[in-house]
Amino acid sequence: MVKVGVLGATGMVGQRFIQLLDSHPDFELTALAASSRSAGKRYEDATTWYLNEEMPEAVKDIIVCDTTPEAMDNDVDIVFSSVPTELAAKIEKDFAKDYVVASNASAHRMKKNIPLVIPEVNPEYLDMIDAQQKENNWDGFIVTNPNCSTIALTLTLKPIVDNFNVKGIRVSTMQAISGAGYNGVPSMAILDNLVPYIGSEEEKMESETLHLLGNYDGEEVKPADFVLSASCHRVPVIDGHTEAVFIELEDDFDIEDVEDKMKNFKALPQELGLYSAPENPIVVKKENDRPQPRMDRNAGNGMAVTVGRLRKDQAFDNSLKYVLVGHNTIRGAAGASVLNAELINDKIL
Incomplete structure (x- = not known):
């Protein structure tokens, strides 16, 4: 031990x-x-x-x-x-x-x-x-x-970045109050409300995600070469960050192929059988009203990220969109x- x-x-x-x-x-x-x-x-x-x-x-x-x-x-x-x-x-x-x-x-x-x-x-x-x-x-x-918000996003992006040519990503988050700590958000500020700003959160998501999906050449990390824009918001949910993700690809694609790559994604922790590693890091839901933080934040003992509403974006060419939920104090911390x-x-x- x-x-x-x-x-x-x-x-x-x-x-x-x-x-x-x-x-x-x-x-x-x-x-x-x-x-x-x-x-x-x-x-x-x-x-x-x-x-x-x-x-x-x-x-x-x-x-x-x-x-x-x-x-x-x-x-x-x-x-x-x-x-x-x-x-x-x-x-x-x-x-x-x-x-x-x-x-x-x-x-x-x-x-x-x-x-x-x-x-x-x-x-x-x-x-x-x-x-x-x-x-x-x-x-x-x-x-x-x-x-915390970066981890949930990046886990779902990994099988997409590995299998498709990504041009740009936009993400809008709805983040739980536990991410700010017990005394972080006053009750009068968040009840019956939404706070459209979390200090330095957007900058962290934009820089860390590109860093994580980049390439380490033995001396330094070269960030991923697509663009990423984040907008982060605090909502009256105790645990579980929700994120709406919009991805523009270089080429046309089949949405079923994207879904297959996400739900079958496994990596080194699963190969090694690490104790905390979820069997499926990404859980894909087919219901129109999922994922929801209260129902999906504990997937994989809180270590999996749940994706739903995976679909083509009809407003933009070669684009897809989805919603994710990840447990911010377990998988995210x-x-x-x-x-x-x-x-x-x-x-x-």
């Missing part, structure tokens, strides 16, 4: 890490770190538990430590980071000197020699790790997962980091 810890363990994503790691066959959760306000307390006493699932018994008596390498148990091999971005820039580097850091924070995404990875999409980006360690003289390293760690454990450790 690989011993693991969670940084930012008392927050919503930290709690999701704990829920996903409970009874994990490969990882033993032995260390929980949080702010100095929580350090020294039993986890149960330090935490207001937000998830529908009960707090696992195994973590209740763990004493929370400060978010420093000195305070962390040296037997830990992997730390999962859900600390705020403004703190992650320094904290994750401090831990990477000796630990594998599987980060959900945005502080080190898109940086040279730091892999930004979705295991079904670009596992070869892990080849950056050697250069990262040499450059920083680290024994450990940092691997990041993308933004903690689950993405856990799957990255499972791939690292299989291929590197």
Whole structure:
């Protein structure tokens, strides 16, 4: 068993890490770190538990430590980071000197020699790790997962990009409030309302998606060469991001061919049988009124993305459109980091 810890363990994503790691066959959760306000307390006493699932018994008596390498148990091999971005820039580097850091924070995404990875999409980006360690003289390293809305979109794009010539993509998101954290969106701002702006979200989707679907030549990533435009919005849904996707292709196509490529898409995590990998990363629904976040966010234990309303776009030549739903705090956050760690454990450790 690989011993693991969670940084930012008392927050919503930290709690999701704990829920996903409970009874994990490969990882033993032995260390929980949080702010100095929580350090020294039993986890149960330090935490207001937000998830529908009960707090696992195994973590209740763990004493929370400060978010420093000195305070962390040296037997830990992997730390999962859900600390705020403004703190992650320094904290994750401090831990990477000796630990594998599987980060959900945005502080080190898109940086040279730091892999930004979705295991079904670009596992070869892990080849950056050697250069990262040499450059920083680290024994450990940092691997990041993308933004929550980016992950859901990019998973559905992968079989399309691999089999068709993409000219341009437009996406409009309807994002759940849990993506902003428990205190992120005031109730008076979101009830009976929609907020048509999420700070830096559109820029993240546009840059990260092209990066993930690009090509790593051993030294740098060359982004995908099509254009992508995103418009991001917050809606009164607790969990599950919904996205309306519009894709322009270079050539004519059969919609049945696109559907076949999506629903039969499998990749390295499925080949390796990684514990958190869904059997089918993309679930295709035929009903006119699906997907819906309440009904489809938990597909594949929250690790699959559900696609529906897949059809040709009659307004534009060689174009298709569809709607997707992905669980933003599982596949889009903690689950993405856990799957990255499972791939690292299989291929590197």
